[in-house]
Amino acid sequence: MTVIIAFLANVLVAIAKTVAAILTSSASMVAEAAHSWADAGNEIFLLIADRRGARTKDARHPLGYGRNAFVWSLVAAFGIFTAGSIVSIMHGIQELSVGGPVESPVIAYVVLGVSFLLEGASFTQAMVKSRRLAKERGSSTWDFVLSTSDTTLRAVFFEDSAALIGLVLAGGSILLHQVTGVAAWDAVGSILIGILLGVVAIILIGRNIEFLVGTTASPKLRARVGTALLALPQIERVTYLHIEYVGPNRFFLVAEVDLAGDEQEHDVARRLRDVERQIEAHDAIETVVLSLSVDDEPSLEFAVS
Template structure:
C-alpha cells in the first residue's frame, strides 16, 4: 500500500511538473520533473521486488526468493541515480552556460505547492509505518529505516524525503531568480536537486548491496532471536548462533543448542527436530538448522530485547 500511494502521488506530480517545466522553461522544474519520473519508474521496480520476494520457496530455492527484493531495489536505486541525479546535474550545468529567464513563475509555484501536498501525503504514510515499527523494536525511526531489511519502506521513505527537500530547493531557486534577475540561481537549483538525488541514491545502493551480498543482523535482532531460543522449554543453553537475511524481514537461522534433560540419542534427535519445527512457525523465520552443543563450549549471553 505504501508503494502504491507513492506511485500514484509521483505520477500525478510528474505530469504536473512536466507541464510546468514546458511552460516556464525553469531548469529547477526540469530537474523536478526528471526526479518525479525517476521515482515513478523506481516504484514500479519496487512493486516487482515486493511481488517476486513473496514467491514460495521450492527445491531450487530452499530459502525462497526474498533476496530478489534486494536486487530489484538495487536496480531502482541505480535508476534514481541515472534518471534523476545525472539528468538534473547535467541540465543545471547546461543552463549555467546558457541561462534563460523563467516564464510564468506563478505556474511553477502552484505546481510545486500541489506537489508538496501530494508528496507530503505519501511521506506521512511511510513515516507513520516506520515510526510504528520502530516503536515495536524500541528503536528511533531514523535508525529503523536505515537498518531495516524492508527495502521497499526504506526506498519510499528516503525518496519522499528527498522529494520534499527538492521542492523547497526548486521553489527557493525560482524565487531567488525572480528577486535577483539572475538565471544562475535557477540553474544552481537544478544542480542541487541532482546532488540531493545522488546522495539518496548512493545510500540506497549501498544498503541494498549489503543485504544482497549478506550483512549481519543488528544486536537487537540477535538478542531477540537468542532470547526466543532460550525461552523454548526444551532448550537449556545456546553456544552458537548465526543469523542472516534471506529477504525482507526473513531470516535464516543456524544455532547450536544444549537440550534439557539427559535422554537417548533417538529421543534427542526427535526433540531437536521438534524445536526446529516450532521455531520455523515464526513468520520471520524462512529456514532453521539446529545442532547439538559440545559440553565444553561456552554459553552465549543475550541482553533484553523486544519481541522478534
C-alpha cells in the same frame, strides 16, 4: 499499499511538473520532472521486488526468494542515480551558460505547492509506519529506517524525503531568480536537486548491497532471538547463533543448542526436528537448522536492552 499510493502520486506529480517545465522553461522544474519520473519508474521496480520476494521457498530456493527484494530495490536505486541525479546535474550545468528567464513562475509555484501536498501525504504514511516499527524495536526512527531489512519502506521514506526537499530547492531557486534577476539561480537549483538525488541513491545502493552480500544482525536482534530460543522449554543452552537475512524481515537461523534431558540419539534427533518446525512457524523465520552443543562449549548470554 504504500508503494502503490506513492506510484500514483509520483505519476500525477510527474505529469504536472513536465507541463510546468515546458510552460516556464525552468531548469529546476525540468530537474523536478526528471526526479518524479524516476521515482514513478522506481515504484514499479519496488512493486516487482515485493511480488518476487514474497514467493514461497521451493527445492531450487530452499532459503526462499526474499533476496529478490534487495536486487530489484538496488535496480531502483540505480534508476534514481541515472534518471534523476545525472540528468538534473547535467541539465543544470548546461543552463548555467545558456539559461534564460523563467516564464510564468506562478505556474511553477502552483505545481510545486500541489506536488508538496501529494508528496507530503505519501511521506506521512511512510513516516507513521516507520515511527511505529521503530518504537516497537526501541530504536529511533532514523536508525530504524537506515538499518531495517524492509528495503521498500526505506526506499519510499528516502524518496519522499528527497522529493519534499527538492520541491523546496526548486521553489527557492525560482524565487531567487525572480528577486535577483540572475538566471543562474534556476540552474543552481537543478544542480542541487541532482546532488540531493545522488546522495539518496548512494545511501540506498549501499544498504541494498550490504544485505545482498550479507550483513550481521544487530546486537538487539541477536539478543531478542537468543532470548526467544532460551524461552523454549526444550532448550537449556545456546552455544552458537547465526542469523542471516534472506529477505525483508526474513531470516535463516543456525544455532547449536543443548536440549533438556538426556535421551537416546534417535529421540534427540526427532526432538531437534520438532523444535525446528516450531521455530519455523514464526513469520520472520524462513529456515532454521539446529545442532547439538558440545559439553565444553561456553553458553551464549543475551541481554535485551
